[in-house]
Amino acid sequence: MRDFDKLWDYRHPAETEQAFRRELTAKQNREGGEYLAELRTQIARTLGLQGKFDEAHDTLDEVQAVLAEDWLTARVRYLLERVRVFNSSSRQTEAIPLFLEAWNLGIEAGEHDYAVDAAHMLGIAELTPETRMAWNLKALAHAEAHPGASRWLGSLYNNIGWAKVDAGELEEALDLFERAYAFRRKQDNPGATFIAKWSIAKVLRLIRRTEEALEIQQELLADIEQGAEQDGYVYEETAECLLSLDRLEDAKPYFAKAYELLSQDRWLAGHEPARVERLKELAVQAR
Structure with missing residues (x-):
């Protein structure tokens, strides 16, 4: 570095x-x-x-x-950033071979941190869930084996956790997010710790431990009130918890705040327009 x-x-x-x-x-x-x-x-x-x-x-x-x-x-580093731009601009077919080249060159150079970076990006960019998971697991094994790449462990726990969510393996996802949270706290990384804590709460809601999920989201809201950056996803999840608990009137202001913030999120608006539109509909009801 x-x-x-x-x-x-x-x-x-x-x-x-x-x-x-x-x-x-x-x-x-x-x-x-x-x-x-x-x-x-x-x-x-x-x-x-x-x-x-x-x-x-x-x-x-x-x-x-x-x-x-x-x-x-x-x-x-040149390869990593070239292909990150390809990947971010939805040109994955051009990105994947160059990520693989970066992985191999990183290992050849003894740059294990950048090799894991490439592997974890393949875990995002690959075209099937199976290949994405294979690369995430390869990245995790390499990070665990090379202390110089250990900073990636939190990200990998997070990424594999979300792959588990997508596969419906929610208990495994919860375990990974809890590991990510413990790792981030040890790193003394407030921003990443905030995200890991939010991820735990999200999965708790999905497995119907809604009261626990809401309690965590309220702790994150308190952090925001005390100076943490505004986060639309916290407002969204707070609203979803309240809605799940049949507290629609309480949920409406949080849906409104979530829409205010997340409608400005270029990635979310482009990839999940229905989700943003749903927030808008609930936000209108809040007025």
Whole structure:
């Protein structure tokens, strides 16, 4: 990992982009080409997260033009960000072979952290549930075997947990989310801990332990009131818990707040429009 990697704030890619560009300006004449190439790959990643796919590819074209054969880490990072942009722009057929190349190159270079990154992305991008699960399990085994890649354990518990949810294996999913929560707390990562806690509550609702689920969501709402970032998914799940408990009137304001926030979520609006529309209908009833 490079020192600039500490600048990442994945929930605020535009701000992270500016932090990286300031770093690029400051280090332009003080660092070698490989460092600067790696830094530019991360600028490309921030652009991809903002949906600026053409700009991200242009930045990666600049990196590709200067990559030396022996810059193995920079090459792995270039591949990862190129294919992340492909994947985010729904070009999975182009992404998958390059993720596989990044996995193999990461292992060859002894960059186990980036190898696991590639494997976990294959666990997202692959086209069938079976191949996605196989790659997630391969990534988990590699992360558990290589301490330098252990930071991925929380993400992998989370991703495998959601695959279990999709497969209807809810008790196994709950166990994985609880492991993710314990790992994130040990990391002292408030944002990721918040998400892991929310995931536990979501599955508790799905297995009809609704009162427990609601209690956790209310704890997360208290965190928001005390300064945590607004999160539409917390309002949505709070509303769903209340609805499940036949407390529709109590649920309506939470559906309204969920719609206010989640209708602005570009990914959700594009991939689950019916879900957003349902929130809108319930939000209208709340007025």
